Amino acid sequence: MAEKCCGSIKAIEKHNEINCYSSDLPADTVHQLEKTSCCSIEQQTNENIPKPLPSNESFEYRIYGMDCSSCAKSIENHLNTLPFVKYVSVNFSTGKMKIEHTGKVEVIISEVSKIGYKASLLTKNQSLQNSKNKSESAPVILSGILIALGFIGSLSGVSSLLSTFVYTIAMGINGYKPVKSAYYAIKSRSLDMNVLMSIAAIGAAFIGEWLEGATVLWLFAIGNYLQTKSIERTRNSIQNLMDLAPPEAWVQVGTKIIKKPVEEISVGDIIIVKPGDKIPLDGEIIHGASSVNQAPITGESIPVDKEIGDTVYAGTINEHGSLKIKVTKVVEDTTISKIIHLVEEAQEQKAPTEAFVDKFASVYTPVVFILALAIILFPPLIGFGTWGEWFYRGLELLVVACPCALVISTPVAIVSAIGNAAKNGVLIKGGTFLEKAGLITAIAFDKTGTLTEGKPKVTDVKALHGSEKELLSIALTLEEYSTHPIAQSIVNYANNKGIQSKNGDMFKNIVGKGVQATIENEVYYAGNVKLFEEMNVSLVDVNQFVQELQNKGKTVVMIGTKNQLFGMIAVSDTIRENSVSALQLLKQSGLNQTVMLTGDNEATAKQIAEEANVNRYFSGLLPEDKVDAIKKLQKEGHKVAMVGDGINDAPALATADLGIAMGGAGTDTAMETADIVLMADNLEKLPHTMKLSRKTLTIIKQNIWFSIIIKLIALILIFPGWLTLWLAVLSDTGAALIVILNSIRLLKFKG
Numbered sequence: 001m002a003e004k005c006c007g008s009i010k011a012i013e014k015h016n017e018i019n020c021y022s023s024d025l026p027a028d029t030v031h032q033l034e035k036t037s038c039c040s041i042e043q044q045t046n047e048n049i050p051k052p053l054p055s056n057e058s059f060e061y062r063i064y065g066m067d068c069s070s071c072a073k074s075i076e077n078h079l080n081t082l083p084f085v086k087y088v089s090v091n092f093s094t095g096k097m098k099i100e101h102t103g104k105v106e107v108i109i110s111e112v113s114k115i116g117y118k119a120s121l122l123t124k125n126q127s128l129q130n131s132k133n134k135s136e137s138a139p140v141i142l143s144g145i146l147i148a149l150g151f152i153g154s155l156s157g158v159s160s161l162l163s164t165f166v167y168t169i170a171m172g173i174n175g176y177k178p179v180k181s182a183y184y185a186i187k188s189r190s191l192d193m194n195v196l197m198s199i200a201a202i203g204a205a206f207i208g209e210w211l212e213g214a215t216v217l218w219l220f221a222i223g224n225y226l227q228t229k230s231i232e233r234t235r236n237s238i239q240n241l242m243d244l245a246p247p248e249a250w251v252q253v254g255t256k257i258i259k260k261p262v263e264e265i266s267v268g269d270i271i272i273v274k275p276g277d278k279i280p281l282d283g284e285i286i287h288g289a290s291s292v293n294q295a296p297i298t299g300e301s302i303p304v305d306k307e308i309g310d311t312v313y314a315g316t317i318n319e320h321g322s323l324k325i326k327v328t329k330v331v332e333d334t335t336i337s338k339i340i341h342l343v344e345e346a347q348e349q350k351a352p353t354e355a356f357v358d359k360f361a362s363v364y365t366p367v368v369f370i371l372a373l374a375i376i377l378f379p380p381l382i383g384f385g386t387w388g389e390w391f392y393r394g395l396e397l398l399v400v401a402c403p404c405a406l407v408i409s410t411p412v413a414i415v416s417a418i419g420n421a422a423k424n425g426v427l428i429k430g431g432t433f434l435e436k437a438g439l440i441t442a443i444a445f446d447k448t449g450t451l452t453e454g455k456p457k458v459t460d461v462k463a464l465h466g467s468e469k470e471l472l473s474i475a476l477t478l479e480e481y482s483t484h485p486i487a488q489s490i491v492n493y494a495n496n497k498g499i500q501s502k503n504g505d506m507f508k509n510i511v512g513k514g515v516q517a518t519i520e521n522e523v524y525y526a527g528n529v530k531l532f533e534e535m536n537v538s539l540v541d542v543n544q545f546v547q548e549l550q551n552k553g554k555t556v557v558m559i560g561t562k563n564q565l566f567g568m569i570a571v572s573d574t575i576r577e578n579s580v581s582a583l584q585l586l587k588q589s590g591l592n593q594t595v596m597l598t599g600d601n602e603a604t605a606k607q608i609a610e611e612a613n614v615n616r617y618f619s620g621l622l623p624e625d626k627v628d629a630i631k632k633l634q635k636e637g638h639k640v641a642m643v644g645d646g647i648n649d650a651p652a653l654a655t656a657d658l659g660i661a662m663g664g665a666g667t668d669t670a671m672e673t674a675d676i677v678l679m680a681d682n683l684e685k686l687p688h689t690m691k692l693s694r695k696t697l698t699i700i701k702q703n704i705w706f707s708i709i710i711k712l713i714a715l716i717l718i719f720p721g722w723l724t725l726w727l728a729v730l731s732d733t734g735a736a737l738i739v740i741l742n743s744i745r746l747l748k749f750k751g
Helices: 001-016 025-036 069-079 105-114 132-156 160-186 193-206 210-242 333-347 352-381 387-400 411-423 430-439 448-450 466-477 486-494 530-536 543-549 577-588 602-612 621-634 650-655 669-673 686-719 725-749
Strands: 058-066 084-092 096-101 117-120 248-253 257-259 269-271 283-287 288-291 302-306 323-327 426-428 442-446 452-463 502-509 516-520 524-527 555-560 566-576 593-597 616-618 640-644 660-662 675-676
Touching: 058 105, 069 084, 069 193, 069 352, 084 486, 096 105, 105 117, 105 257, 117 323, 132 160, 132 530, 160 193, 160 210, 160 302, 160 577, 193 387, 193 621, 193 725, 210 524, 210 725, 302 333, 333 411, 333 426, 333 577, 352 387, 352 430, 352 686, 387 686, 387 725, 411 426, 411 430, 411 725, 426 660, 426 686, 430 602, 430 660, 430 686, 442 448, 442 621, 448 452, 448 566, 448 593, 448 602, 452 466, 466 486, 466 516, 466 524, 466 555, 466 566, 486 555, 486 566, 502 524, 524 530, 530 555, 543 555, 543 602, 566 577, 566 602, 577 602, 577 686, 593 621, 602 616, 616 621, 621 650, 640 650, 650 660, 675 686, 686 725
Parallel strands: 442 593, 442 640, 593 616, 640 660, 660 675
Antiparallel strands: 058 096, 058 117, 084 096, 248 257, 248 269, 269 323, 283 323, 288 302, 426 675, 452 566, 502 516, 516 524, 524 555, 555 566
C-alpha cells in the first residue's frame, strides 16, 4: 500500500513538472510525458555505503582541514608507512588525495582522521563541496570563554590553581587535535606546524605560562578555522562549473519519454530539453529551434541562435523553444567534463614560484627549529641569562618557524585565478602558464580564423555587360558544384539575393585557375586573372580596377567566355568585429608588440594589418615559416605568445613561450594542444586573461614579501624580549589569513 501511495504522489509531481513543456513539442510526446510516472525511473540507492575496494586501483578522496602544503606532506608521510598503501599523493591546492591501496574506505578515512583531518571518497559524479560541520566553531568559542574566565579570575584574586585548571581545560579542548596530529607527524618523520605549535604550547605550560599556552592553542585554532574556510572558497571556485550540467535527462525510447541519469545515456540517444532547462549532454539538434545561452562554456553573455543541425553543449541553457537533441558525447566526454578535468589538473600543477617557495620552506623550517634548540640550550649553558628566559625565546622561535603564510602565498592565488578564468570562458592549464602570461611582451596572431572570420565573403560585384543579376546568375551556375571556399561564398551571396541559377552542364574544374560549364550551348568560365589572360581575353579596361581590389587584399573572380568578359566579383576574408577592440585593449594594458602571421601575399597582409591595427606582420608564410617568425621575435628579446586555432598552427604554438588556442568549445584538439584555451571563437577574453595573469603575479609578490617581512619583524622582536608567545602565534596565523584574503580577491577580478 505504501509503495502505491509513493507512486501516486510522485506521479502527481511528475505531471506538474511535465506540464511546463512548451506546446511546440509533438502532441504524442507531451501525452507520453504526462503519462510517465517515477515508478519507471531507475532509483539510485545505497550510494554512500562504503564498500571494500579492489586492489591495484587508484581512488580519489576529498581531504578537509588542510591549510598549507605541510599538512599535505604530513598526510602523505603517514599513509606511506601503511603496508596496504602502494601510492599516495595529496594536493593542498585542490584538497584532493590520489591513492592506490588494498584496504577498505573506512580504514583510509580512519588513518587520515588520526592525523587531524577528514577524508571522504570521491565518486565519479560527486562534486567537491565544502564540509558543512556546524560544530567546528563550537570548541573555539568554548575555549575562548574559558580563557577569558581564567584571565578575569586571575585579576579578581581567584585562586591561581583554579585559573590554571580553567586554562588546562581550554588547552585540552584546542590542543587535542594538533597534539594528536603532531604525534603521527613525528612518527612519520614530518616537521609540520602541528609539531611546532604543540611543542610551543606544552613548553609554555612546562615553565608555568598556562595563559600563554592556552592562548597559543586558541589563536592557532582560530587561525586554522578561518584559513580552512577561506581556502575552501578558492578550492570550490570550480564548483559552479561542476553544477552546470543537470544529472538527469528526458530520453525518448520508442514512443516513451523516460527520465534517466546522464550516466546511463549513450551516443545516438534522443533527449528532450524544454525551455529554461539546462542541456544535459553534448549533441546535435534534430527538431526545434531556440536561443542557447553558452556563457557557462564560452563566457559569452549573448545567446546564440540554434536550429536543426547545430551543435549544443552540456551545461548551456535552452532559453526559448523545446529541442530534440541527438546525443553525440557521453557524460565523460562532454565539453564541460573536459573543462572540469583540465581545470582540476591545472590547479594541481605547481607554478615555478610555488615550487621555489616550497623548497625554501623545506629548508627554512628545520633550520629555524635547530636554531630554536640552540637558543634554548647554549646561552644559559655559558651563563648568559636564565634557562626560563631562553626557553621562552626558543618557544617563540619555534612558532616563527611555521612557514604557513609563505607556503600558501602562491597556490591560493593560482587556484583563485584559474577559477576566475574558467568562469570567464578561458582555460589556463596550470600555474606555470598563468605566470608566463604575465611576462609576455609580444603576441603573434594567425590571420585566418583568428583575426579574420576565416570565411570569405563577397564584397564587390561589377557587371561590364548586362545586369548584376544576370552576372550573379551565371556565377551561381558555374560555382554551385564547387567545394572551394571562394566558390561557396559566391553561391551563398547569390542565394541570399534570391538569384536563380541557369541550366548548365559539362562542369569542369580547371586546377589552380577556376571552373567552366556549358550554359545555353556556350562555354562560360569563372576564374582568376591568369585564366583569362591565357585565353587572350582583353583585360585592358579592367586592369586598373582589378589592381585596386587586389591592393585592398581582395581576391578577384572573373566571369566570361573566351570572347568576352562579363564582369568581376571580389571576395575577401573579413576581419572579426571584436579583433580591433581586443587588440586595442591589449595595447591599453601595456602590451604594445602585436604581430600578424599569414600565408597571404604582401598586399592582402598589409591591408588586414592596417584594419586590425597590429604593429607588424609577416606575409607569405608556410607553417614552418611561422615557426621562424616566432623565433625571430624571441631573438629580439620578447617573451612571445602565439594565438591560433590549435591545429594548423601547432608548430608555432609549440615554439612560442605561450600557446593560446581559440574556439576550444568546438575543437577537442585545441583544448589538448594549447597552454591557454579561449573557449569562445573570438579574442574578447584575451585582454582579460593577460590582465588577470599580471594581477596574479602582483598578488603573489605582495604575499611573499608580506610573509617574509612579518617573519623578519617577529625574529627581530624575539631577542630584546618584546615578542610574546601569543603575539608570535598571532603574527603567523594572522599573516596566513591576510595572504589568503589577498589571494581570494582574484576570484572577483574583472580587469
